[in-house]
Amino acid sequence: MNLQELKELLDLFESRNISExxxxxxxxxxxxxxxxxxxxxxxxxxxxxxxxxxxxxxSKENNFLQITSPIVGTFYRAxxxxxxxxxxxDDVVEKGQVLCVVEAMKVMNEIEADAxxxxxxxxxxxxxxxxxxxxxxxxxxx
Amino acid sequence: xxxxxxxxxxxxxxEKGFISGEAIxxxxxxxxxxxxxxxxxxxxxxxxxESQPNLGYCLISxxxxxxxxFIKRELKTDFIGQEVYYYPVTTSTNVLAKELASQGARxxxxxxxxxxxxxxxxxxxxxxSPANKNILISLILRPHLSPIQVSYITMIASxxxxxxxxxxxxxxxxxxxxxxxxxxxxxxxxxxxxFSAEQDQVVYVVVGIGVNMxxxxxxxxxxxxxxxxxxxxxxxxxxxxxFLVGLLQEMEKxxxxxxxxxxxxxxxxxxxxxxxxxxEVRVVSEQGTLEGMAEDVDEHGALILRLASGQQIKIxxxxxxxxxxxx
Numbered sequence: 001m002n003l004q005e006l007k008e009l010l011d012l013f014e015s016r017n018i019s020e021x022x023x024x025x026x027x028x029x030x031x032x033x034x035x036x037x038x039x040x041x042x043x044x045x046x047x048x049x050x051x052x053x054x055x056x057x058x059s060k061e062n063n064f065l066q067i068t069s070p071i072v073g074t075f076y077r078a079x080x081x082x083x084x085x086x087x088x089x090d091d092v093v094e095k096g097q098v099l100c101v102v103e104a105m106k107v108m109n110e111i112e113a114d115a116x117x118x119x120x121x122x123x124x125x126x127x128x129x130x131x132x133x134x135x136x137x138x139x140x141x142x
Numbered sequence: 143x144x145x146x147x148x149x150x151x152x153x154x155x156x157e158k159g160f161i162s163g164e165a166i167x168x169x170x171x172x173x174x175x176x177x178x179x180x181x182x183x184x185x186x187x188x189x190x191x192e193s194q195p196n197l198g199y200c201l202i203s204x205x206x207x208x209x210x211x212f213i214k215r216e217l218k219t220d221f222i223g224q225e226v227y228y229y230p231v232t233t234s235t236n237v238l239a240k241e242l243a244s245q246g247a248r249x250x251x252x253x254x255x256x257x258x259x260x261x262x263x264x265x266x267x268x269x270x271s272p273a274n275k276n277i278l279i280s281l282i283l284r285p286h287l288s289p290i291q292v293s294y295i296t297m298i299a300s301x302x303x304x305x306x307x308x309x310x311x312x313x314x315x316x317x318x319x320x321x322x323x324x325x326x327x328x329x330x331x332x333x334x335x336x337f338s339a340e341q342d343q344v345v346y347v348v349v350g351i352g353v354n355m356x357x358x359x360x361x362x363x364x365x366x367x368x369x370x371x372x373x374x375x376x377x378x379x380x381x382x383x384x385f386l387v388g389l390l391q392e393m394e395k396x397x398x399x400x401x402x403x404x405x406x407x408x409x410x411x412x413x414x415x416x417x418x419x420x421x422e423v424r425v426v427s428e429q430g431t432l433e434g435m436a437e438d439v440d441e442h443g444a445l446i447l448r449l450a451s452g453q454q455i456k457i458x459x460x461x462x463x464x465x466x467x468x469x
Contacts, residue, residue, distance in 0.1 A: 070288075070289035070290070070339055070342060071289045071290050071292075072290075072444075072458055073458050073459060074427070074428060074429075074458065074459040096244075103458075103459050104293065104444070104458040104459060105293045105296060105320040105321070105442075105443050105444065105458060105459070106296060106320050106321040106333070106334065106335065106459075107292050107293050107295075107296055107335040107336070107337065108334070108335065108336040108337075109289060109292070109336075109337055109338075109339065110336065110337075110338060112338065127428030127429070128428075128429070129429060129458070129459075132290070
Protein backbone atom coordinates (compact mmCIF):
# COMPACT_ATOMS: atom_id res chain seq x y z
CA MET A 1 0.00 0.00 0.00
CA ASN A 2 1.50 3.31 -1.07
CA LEU A 3 1.09 6.64 0.67
CA GLN A 4 -1.68 7.79 -1.72
CA GLU A 5 -3.68 4.63 -1.07
CA LEU A 6 -3.22 5.06 2.68
CA LYS A 7 -4.38 8.66 2.45
CA GLU A 8 -7.48 7.60 0.50
CA LEU A 9 -8.20 4.92 3.09
CA LEU A 10 -7.91 7.41 5.91
CA ASP A 11 -10.22 9.89 4.13
CA LEU A 12 -12.75 7.14 3.48
CA PHE A 13 -12.63 6.00 7.11
CA GLU A 14 -12.97 9.58 8.31
CA SER A 15 -15.97 10.41 6.09
CA ARG A 16 -17.99 7.30 6.84
CA ASN A 17 -19.90 6.33 9.93
CA ILE A 18 -17.42 3.63 10.90
CA SER A 19 -15.88 3.51 14.34
CA GLU A 20 -13.30 0.75 13.81
CA UNK A 21 -11.53 -0.75 10.77
CA UNK A 22 -8.96 -3.49 10.51
CA UNK A 23 -7.34 -4.31 7.15
CA UNK A 24 -4.78 -6.89 6.15
CA UNK A 25 -3.36 -6.92 2.62
CA UNK A 26 -0.15 -8.44 1.27
CA UNK A 27 1.54 -8.58 4.66
CA UNK A 28 0.50 -5.02 5.44
CA UNK A 29 -1.82 -4.63 8.44
CA UNK A 30 -3.54 -1.49 9.62
CA UNK A 31 -6.04 -0.88 12.45
CA UNK A 32 -8.01 2.34 12.64
CA UNK A 33 -10.17 3.39 15.55
CA UNK A 34 -12.26 6.53 15.97
CA UNK A 35 -12.57 8.28 19.29
CA UNK A 36 -16.31 7.94 19.94
CA UNK A 37 -18.28 9.96 22.47
CA UNK A 38 -19.22 8.18 25.69
CA UNK A 39 -21.69 5.48 24.78
CA UNK A 40 -24.87 6.39 26.66
CA UNK A 41 -28.16 4.56 26.50
CA UNK A 42 -29.72 7.85 25.38
CA UNK A 43 -29.10 7.25 21.70
CA UNK A 44 -31.31 4.21 21.55
CA UNK A 45 -34.18 6.11 23.19
CA UNK A 46 -33.74 9.37 21.30
CA UNK A 47 -37.14 9.87 19.71
CA UNK A 48 -36.18 12.69 17.35
CA UNK A 49 -32.98 11.11 16.12
CA UNK A 50 -33.08 12.48 12.58
CA UNK A 51 -31.88 15.92 13.51
CA UNK A 52 -28.70 14.42 14.90
CA UNK A 53 -27.64 12.58 11.76
CA UNK A 54 -26.54 15.55 9.69
CA UNK A 55 -22.95 14.66 8.75
CA UNK A 56 -20.29 16.97 10.04
CA UNK A 57 -22.63 18.63 12.51
CA UNK A 58 -21.80 18.20 16.16
CA SER A 59 -24.38 15.97 17.79
CA LYS A 60 -27.11 18.07 19.28
CA GLU A 61 -27.55 15.49 22.03
CA ASN A 62 -24.41 16.71 23.70
CA ASN A 63 -26.12 19.96 24.56
CA PHE A 64 -29.03 18.25 26.30
CA LEU A 65 -29.16 17.99 30.03
CA GLN A 66 -29.72 14.43 31.11
CA ILE A 67 -31.78 13.79 34.24
CA THR A 68 -30.98 10.39 35.71
CA SER A 69 -32.55 8.26 38.42
CA PRO A 70 -30.74 8.49 41.77
CA ILE A 71 -32.20 5.17 42.93
CA VAL A 72 -33.48 1.80 41.72
CA GLY A 73 -37.24 1.99 41.72
CA THR A 74 -40.43 2.61 39.82
CA PHE A 75 -40.86 5.65 37.58
CA TYR A 76 -44.06 7.65 37.88
CA ARG A 77 -44.98 10.56 35.62
CA ALA A 78 -47.86 11.74 37.84
CA UNK A 79 -48.29 12.26 41.60
CA UNK A 80 -51.04 9.62 41.69
CA UNK A 81 -52.73 7.24 39.26
CA UNK A 82 -55.16 9.13 37.05
CA UNK A 83 -53.66 12.52 37.89
CA UNK A 84 -52.15 14.84 35.29
CA UNK A 85 -48.50 14.08 34.51
CA UNK A 86 -45.98 16.47 36.08
CA UNK A 87 -44.63 17.37 32.60
CA UNK A 88 -45.08 16.55 28.92
CA UNK A 89 -42.60 16.63 26.03
CA ASP A 90 -42.07 20.21 24.80
CA ASP A 91 -43.05 21.72 28.16
CA VAL A 92 -40.74 24.44 29.41
CA VAL A 93 -39.73 23.64 32.98
CA GLU A 94 -38.19 25.88 35.60
CA LYS A 95 -35.19 24.97 37.74
CA GLY A 96 -36.44 23.00 40.73
CA GLN A 97 -39.71 22.01 39.07
CA VAL A 98 -40.78 18.43 39.80
CA LEU A 99 -40.51 16.20 36.71
CA CYS A 100 -41.44 12.80 38.08
CA VAL A 101 -41.41 10.51 41.11
CA VAL A 102 -39.21 7.46 41.51
CA GLU A 103 -40.43 5.13 44.24
CA ALA A 104 -38.51 2.46 46.10
CA MET A 105 -39.71 0.80 49.28
CA LYS A 106 -42.49 3.40 49.56
CA VAL A 107 -39.97 6.18 49.60
CA MET A 108 -40.97 8.81 47.09
CA ASN A 109 -38.20 10.74 45.37
CA GLU A 110 -39.44 13.76 43.52
CA ILE A 111 -36.96 14.40 40.72
CA GLU A 112 -36.50 18.07 39.90
CA ALA A 113 -35.13 19.88 36.87
CA ASP A 114 -31.53 21.03 37.39
CA ALA A 115 -32.03 24.01 35.12
CA UNK A 116 -34.66 25.90 33.15
CA UNK A 117 -35.28 24.26 29.81
CA UNK A 118 -37.50 22.46 27.35
CA UNK A 119 -38.37 18.81 27.87
CA UNK A 120 -37.00 17.06 24.77
CA UNK A 121 -37.67 13.47 25.76
CA UNK A 122 -39.27 11.44 28.54
CA UNK A 123 -37.44 8.13 28.32
CA UNK A 124 -39.10 5.46 30.52
CA UNK A 125 -42.77 4.55 30.31
CA UNK A 126 -44.98 5.41 33.28
CA UNK A 127 -44.81 2.89 36.16
CA UNK A 128 -41.80 1.08 34.65
CA UNK A 129 -38.85 -0.03 36.77
CA UNK A 130 -35.73 2.10 36.41
CA UNK A 131 -32.14 1.42 37.36
CA UNK A 132 -29.70 3.58 39.28
CA UNK A 133 -28.29 6.20 36.92
CA UNK A 134 -30.79 5.43 34.16
CA UNK A 135 -31.62 8.50 32.06
CA UNK A 136 -35.19 9.69 32.66
CA UNK A 137 -35.41 13.01 30.84
CA UNK A 138 -33.54 15.02 28.24
CA UNK A 139 -33.78 18.75 28.82
CA UNK A 140 -32.65 21.42 26.38
CA UNK A 141 -31.37 24.26 28.59
CA UNK A 142 -32.84 27.68 27.83
CA UNK B 143 -49.20 30.35 70.14
CA UNK B 144 -46.97 33.22 71.19
CA UNK B 145 -44.78 33.40 74.29
CA UNK B 146 -47.28 35.30 76.44
CA UNK B 147 -50.05 32.78 75.83
CA UNK B 148 -47.64 29.97 76.69
CA UNK B 149 -46.79 31.61 80.02
CA UNK B 150 -50.46 32.24 80.77
CA UNK B 151 -51.39 28.65 80.02
CA UNK B 152 -48.48 27.42 82.09
CA UNK B 153 -49.68 29.52 85.05
CA UNK B 154 -53.24 28.18 84.69
CA UNK B 155 -52.07 24.58 84.47
CA UNK B 156 -49.74 24.88 87.49
CA GLU B 157 -52.33 26.64 89.64
CA LYS B 158 -54.80 24.09 90.99
CA GLY B 159 -57.43 26.68 91.93
CA PHE B 160 -58.22 30.22 90.92
CA ILE B 161 -55.58 32.68 89.91
CA SER B 162 -56.33 36.39 89.95
CA GLY B 163 -56.36 38.49 86.80
CA GLU B 164 -54.12 40.93 88.62
CA ALA B 165 -51.42 38.29 89.24
CA ILE B 166 -51.50 37.28 85.58
CA UNK B 167 -51.36 40.91 84.41
CA UNK B 168 -48.39 41.55 86.65
CA UNK B 169 -46.51 38.48 85.46
CA UNK B 170 -47.14 39.18 81.76
CA UNK B 171 -46.70 42.93 82.19
CA UNK B 172 -49.97 43.65 80.36
CA UNK B 173 -53.29 45.26 81.32
CA UNK B 174 -56.12 43.24 82.90
CA UNK B 175 -58.14 43.84 79.74
CA UNK B 176 -55.36 42.20 77.74
CA UNK B 177 -55.48 39.22 80.11
CA UNK B 178 -59.19 38.90 79.59
CA UNK B 179 -58.67 38.93 75.81
CA UNK B 180 -56.08 36.17 76.08
CA UNK B 181 -58.46 34.07 78.21
CA UNK B 182 -61.10 34.54 75.54
CA UNK B 183 -58.66 33.30 72.87
CA UNK B 184 -57.87 30.19 74.90
CA UNK B 185 -61.56 29.48 75.37
CA UNK B 186 -61.93 29.75 71.61
CA UNK B 187 -59.31 27.01 71.26
CA UNK B 188 -61.33 24.66 73.45
CA UNK B 189 -59.94 25.39 76.91
CA UNK B 190 -62.63 25.39 79.58
CA UNK B 191 -61.71 28.30 81.85
CA GLU B 192 -64.03 29.46 84.61
CA SER B 193 -63.95 33.06 85.79
CA GLN B 194 -65.24 34.44 89.10
CA PRO B 195 -65.31 38.05 90.20
CA ASN B 196 -62.75 38.61 92.99
CA LEU B 197 -61.24 35.13 92.47
CA GLY B 198 -60.00 35.29 88.92
CA TYR B 199 -59.58 32.41 86.49
CA CYS B 200 -59.51 28.64 86.90
CA LEU B 201 -58.64 26.04 84.27
CA ILE B 202 -61.25 23.30 84.33
CA SER B 203 -60.16 21.24 81.33
CA UNK B 204 -57.84 21.27 78.33
CA UNK B 205 -58.98 20.34 74.86
CA UNK B 206 -57.89 16.93 73.62
CA UNK B 207 -55.56 18.45 71.08
CA UNK B 208 -51.91 18.12 70.24
CA UNK B 209 -51.20 21.81 70.82
CA UNK B 210 -47.57 22.92 70.58
CA UNK B 211 -47.79 24.30 74.13
CA PHE B 212 -48.60 20.83 75.49
CA ILE B 213 -45.81 19.22 73.47
CA LYS B 214 -43.25 21.78 74.63
CA ARG B 215 -44.08 21.06 78.26
CA GLU B 216 -43.40 17.33 77.90
CA LEU B 217 -40.89 16.84 75.10
CA LYS B 218 -37.27 16.06 75.94
CA THR B 219 -35.40 16.20 72.64
CA ASP B 220 -32.56 18.23 71.16
CA PHE B 221 -34.13 19.01 67.81
CA ILE B 222 -36.99 16.68 66.82
CA GLY B 223 -40.24 18.56 67.46
CA GLN B 224 -38.55 21.65 68.84
CA GLU B 225 -40.11 23.70 66.05
CA VAL B 226 -43.82 22.95 65.62
CA TYR B 227 -46.36 23.95 62.99
CA TYR B 228 -49.83 23.02 64.21
CA TYR B 229 -52.94 22.93 62.03
CA PRO B 230 -56.46 22.05 63.18
CA VAL B 231 -57.20 21.18 59.53
CA THR B 232 -54.87 21.00 56.58
CA THR B 233 -54.57 19.37 53.17
CA SER B 234 -51.66 17.06 53.97
CA THR B 235 -48.85 17.41 56.51
CA ASN B 236 -46.32 16.02 54.00
CA VAL B 237 -47.23 18.66 51.42
CA LEU B 238 -46.84 21.44 54.02
CA ALA B 239 -43.61 19.98 55.36
CA LYS B 240 -42.12 19.80 51.84
CA GLU B 241 -42.97 23.46 51.32
CA LEU B 242 -41.38 24.40 54.66
CA ALA B 243 -38.32 22.25 53.92
CA SER B 244 -37.72 23.85 50.54
CA GLN B 245 -37.98 27.25 52.24
CA GLY B 246 -35.17 26.20 54.59
CA ALA B 247 -37.00 24.94 57.70
CA ARG B 248 -34.52 23.48 60.15
CA UNK B 249 -33.97 19.83 60.93
CA UNK B 250 -36.50 18.34 63.29
CA UNK B 251 -39.32 20.72 62.32
CA UNK B 252 -42.64 19.04 63.08
CA UNK B 253 -45.93 19.55 61.23
CA UNK B 254 -49.07 18.36 63.04
CA UNK B 255 -52.62 18.21 61.78
CA UNK B 256 -55.70 17.23 63.74
CA UNK B 257 -57.47 16.55 60.46
CA UNK B 258 -56.34 16.18 56.85
CA UNK B 259 -58.53 16.93 53.87
CA UNK B 260 -56.11 15.35 51.39
CA UNK B 261 -54.32 12.80 53.56
CA UNK B 262 -52.33 10.44 51.41
CA UNK B 263 -50.97 6.99 51.52
CA UNK B 264 -48.74 5.53 48.85
CA UNK B 265 -49.28 6.92 45.33
CA UNK B 266 -52.03 9.30 46.26
CA UNK B 267 -54.22 6.77 48.02
CA UNK B 268 -56.49 8.32 50.59
CA UNK B 269 -55.57 8.21 54.29
CA UNK B 270 -58.76 8.28 56.29
CA SER B 271 -58.78 9.96 59.69
CA PRO B 272 -61.47 11.79 61.67
CA ALA B 273 -60.51 15.00 63.50
CA ASN B 274 -58.69 15.00 66.85
CA LYS B 275 -58.51 11.22 67.11
CA ASN B 276 -55.24 10.11 65.60
CA ILE B 277 -51.66 11.09 65.06
CA LEU B 278 -50.90 12.73 61.73
CA ILE B 279 -47.46 14.25 61.63
CA SER B 280 -44.60 15.00 59.27
CA LEU B 281 -40.99 15.57 60.27
CA ILE B 282 -38.35 17.44 58.32
CA LEU B 283 -34.92 15.84 58.43
CA ARG B 284 -31.66 16.75 56.72
CA PRO B 285 -29.62 13.55 56.99
CA HIS B 286 -26.19 12.96 55.49
CA LEU B 287 -27.44 10.18 53.26
CA SER B 288 -27.31 9.30 49.61
CA PRO B 289 -30.70 8.79 47.90
CA ILE B 290 -30.40 5.01 48.06
CA GLN B 291 -30.10 5.20 51.87
CA VAL B 292 -33.27 7.23 52.45
CA SER B 293 -35.13 3.96 53.11
CA TYR B 294 -33.32 4.00 56.49
CA ILE B 295 -35.57 6.91 57.47
CA THR B 296 -38.70 4.84 56.77
CA MET B 297 -37.14 2.08 58.86
CA ILE B 298 -36.42 4.25 61.90
CA ALA B 299 -39.91 5.78 61.70
CA SER B 300 -41.54 2.33 61.56
CA UNK B 301 -39.36 1.07 64.41
CA UNK B 302 -40.16 4.15 66.50
CA UNK B 303 -43.90 3.53 66.15
CA UNK B 304 -43.46 -0.16 67.08
CA UNK B 305 -41.34 0.74 70.11
CA UNK B 306 -43.73 3.46 71.29
CA UNK B 307 -46.67 1.03 71.11
CA UNK B 308 -44.59 -1.45 73.07
CA UNK B 309 -43.61 1.14 75.71
CA UNK B 310 -47.10 2.53 76.32
CA UNK B 311 -49.38 -0.46 75.82
CA UNK B 312 -49.28 -4.24 76.29
CA UNK B 313 -49.92 -4.59 72.53
CA UNK B 314 -47.53 -6.29 70.17
CA UNK B 315 -46.99 -4.78 66.75
CA UNK B 316 -44.85 -5.65 63.76
CA UNK B 317 -43.89 -4.19 60.40
CA UNK B 318 -45.27 -5.30 57.07
CA UNK B 319 -42.68 -4.72 54.36
CA UNK B 320 -41.82 -2.03 53.80
CA UNK B 321 -43.73 0.62 55.77
CA UNK B 322 -46.94 -0.55 57.46
CA UNK B 323 -47.30 -1.05 61.19
CA UNK B 324 -49.59 -3.94 61.96
CA UNK B 325 -51.37 -5.34 65.02
CA UNK B 326 -52.86 -8.84 64.67
CA UNK B 327 -52.77 -8.61 60.89
CA UNK B 328 -54.47 -5.23 60.62
CA UNK B 329 -52.92 -1.90 59.82
CA UNK B 330 -52.53 0.53 62.72
CA UNK B 331 -50.06 2.93 61.15
CA UNK B 332 -48.14 3.87 58.06
CA UNK B 333 -45.12 5.83 56.94
CA UNK B 334 -44.81 7.94 53.79
CA UNK B 335 -41.30 9.21 53.14
CA UNK B 336 -40.52 11.78 50.47
CA PHE B 337 -37.21 13.42 49.71
CA SER B 338 -35.37 15.85 47.54
CA ALA B 339 -31.76 15.36 46.46
CA GLU B 340 -29.09 17.26 44.62
CA GLN B 341 -26.03 15.60 43.09
CA ASP B 342 -26.49 12.36 44.99
CA GLN B 343 -26.77 14.14 48.32
CA VAL B 344 -30.10 14.38 50.13
CA VAL B 345 -31.25 17.97 50.70
CA TYR B 346 -34.22 17.13 52.87
CA VAL B 347 -36.41 14.20 53.83
CA VAL B 348 -40.03 14.56 54.88
CA VAL B 349 -41.30 11.57 56.79
CA GLY B 350 -45.05 11.39 57.32
CA ILE B 351 -46.28 9.19 60.16
CA GLY B 352 -49.89 8.24 60.66
CA VAL B 353 -51.05 6.19 63.65
CA ASN B 354 -54.64 5.20 64.34
CA MET B 355 -55.16 6.01 67.98
CA UNK B 356 -58.57 6.72 69.48
CA UNK B 357 -61.04 6.04 66.71
CA UNK B 358 -63.01 3.01 65.65
CA UNK B 359 -62.09 2.13 62.06
CA UNK B 360 -64.80 -0.52 61.84
CA UNK B 361 -67.41 2.18 61.28
CA UNK B 362 -65.76 3.08 57.97
CA UNK B 363 -66.68 0.47 55.33
CA UNK B 364 -63.57 1.22 53.21
CA UNK B 365 -61.16 0.19 55.95
CA UNK B 366 -63.33 -1.84 58.34
CA UNK B 367 -61.57 -5.14 57.54
CA UNK B 368 -58.01 -3.92 57.02
CA UNK B 369 -57.44 -1.23 59.65
CA UNK B 370 -57.28 -1.23 63.40
CA UNK B 371 -56.45 1.32 66.09
CA UNK B 372 -54.88 1.41 69.53
CA UNK B 373 -58.37 2.04 70.95
CA UNK B 374 -59.86 -0.93 69.11
CA UNK B 375 -57.10 -3.29 70.23
CA UNK B 376 -56.89 -2.02 73.79
CA UNK B 377 -60.56 -1.38 74.50
CA UNK B 378 -59.79 2.10 75.82
CA UNK B 379 -58.42 5.40 74.63
CA UNK B 380 -54.87 6.43 75.41
CA UNK B 381 -53.30 9.88 75.56
CA UNK B 382 -52.32 11.02 72.10
CA UNK B 383 -49.99 13.59 73.61
CA UNK B 384 -48.11 10.97 75.61
CA PHE B 385 -47.85 8.78 72.52
CA LEU B 386 -46.62 11.62 70.32
CA VAL B 387 -43.99 12.72 72.83
CA GLY B 388 -42.76 9.13 73.21
CA LEU B 389 -42.69 8.69 69.45
CA LEU B 390 -40.68 11.88 68.86
CA GLN B 391 -38.17 10.98 71.56
CA GLU B 392 -37.73 7.48 70.16
CA MET B 393 -37.37 8.90 66.67
CA GLU B 394 -34.58 11.24 67.76
CA LYS B 395 -32.74 8.39 69.47
CA UNK B 396 -32.90 6.21 66.35
CA UNK B 397 -32.02 9.09 64.07
CA UNK B 398 -28.92 9.95 66.09
CA UNK B 399 -27.79 6.32 65.77
CA UNK B 400 -28.32 6.47 62.03
CA UNK B 401 -26.30 9.66 61.76
CA UNK B 402 -23.57 8.02 63.86
CA UNK B 403 -23.16 5.46 61.08
CA UNK B 404 -25.21 2.62 62.58
CA UNK B 405 -27.38 2.19 59.48
CA UNK B 406 -26.74 -1.52 59.17
CA UNK B 407 -27.72 -2.12 62.80
CA UNK B 408 -30.98 -0.33 62.09
CA UNK B 409 -31.61 -2.53 59.04
CA UNK B 410 -31.01 -5.58 61.23
CA UNK B 411 -33.44 -4.38 63.89
CA UNK B 412 -36.04 -3.48 61.27
CA UNK B 413 -35.57 -6.88 59.65
CA UNK B 414 -36.26 -8.56 63.00
CA UNK B 415 -39.53 -6.63 63.32
CA UNK B 416 -40.76 -7.65 59.87
CA UNK B 417 -43.76 -9.98 59.82
CA UNK B 418 -43.25 -10.56 56.10
CA UNK B 419 -40.16 -12.77 56.10
CA UNK B 420 -40.17 -16.55 55.71
CA UNK B 421 -43.72 -16.47 54.42
CA GLU B 422 -45.35 -17.16 51.08
CA VAL B 423 -46.34 -13.76 49.73
CA ARG B 424 -47.97 -12.17 46.73
CA VAL B 425 -46.48 -8.93 45.43
CA VAL B 426 -48.75 -6.76 43.32
CA SER B 427 -47.22 -3.87 41.44
CA GLU B 428 -47.72 -1.93 38.22
CA GLN B 429 -45.44 -4.46 36.56
CA GLY B 430 -47.66 -7.37 37.47
CA THR B 431 -48.14 -9.94 40.20
CA LEU B 432 -45.45 -12.19 41.61
CA GLU B 433 -45.69 -14.99 44.13
CA GLY B 434 -42.96 -16.57 46.13
CA MET B 435 -41.17 -16.95 49.42
CA ALA B 436 -40.11 -13.70 51.12
CA GLU B 437 -36.64 -14.87 52.06
CA ASP B 438 -34.80 -11.79 53.22
CA VAL B 439 -34.13 -8.09 52.73
CA ASP B 440 -30.94 -6.54 51.38
CA GLU B 441 -28.83 -3.84 53.06
CA HIS B 442 -31.20 -1.10 51.86
CA GLY B 443 -34.39 -2.95 52.65
CA ALA B 444 -35.32 -4.34 49.23
CA LEU B 445 -37.31 -7.58 49.57
CA ILE B 446 -35.62 -10.73 48.31
CA LEU B 447 -38.23 -13.03 46.82
CA ARG B 448 -37.67 -16.67 45.84
CA LEU B 449 -39.99 -17.61 42.99
CA ALA B 450 -41.40 -21.10 42.46
CA SER B 451 -38.87 -21.52 39.65
CA GLY B 452 -36.08 -21.12 42.20
CA GLN B 453 -35.09 -17.76 40.77
CA GLN B 454 -34.29 -15.05 43.33
CA ILE B 455 -35.40 -11.50 42.60
CA LYS B 456 -35.27 -8.18 44.42
CA ILE B 457 -38.47 -6.25 44.95
CA UNK B 458 -38.32 -2.48 45.27
CA UNK B 459 -41.99 -1.58 44.85
CA UNK B 460 -45.29 -3.27 45.34
CA UNK B 461 -48.00 -4.25 47.77
CA UNK B 462 -47.21 -7.40 49.66
CA UNK B 463 -49.89 -9.68 51.01
CA UNK B 464 -49.45 -12.93 52.87
CA UNK B 465 -50.68 -16.11 51.23
CA UNK B 466 -52.58 -17.42 54.22
CA UNK B 467 -53.72 -20.64 52.56
CA UNK B 468 -50.10 -21.57 51.83
CA UNK B 469 -48.67 -20.52 55.18
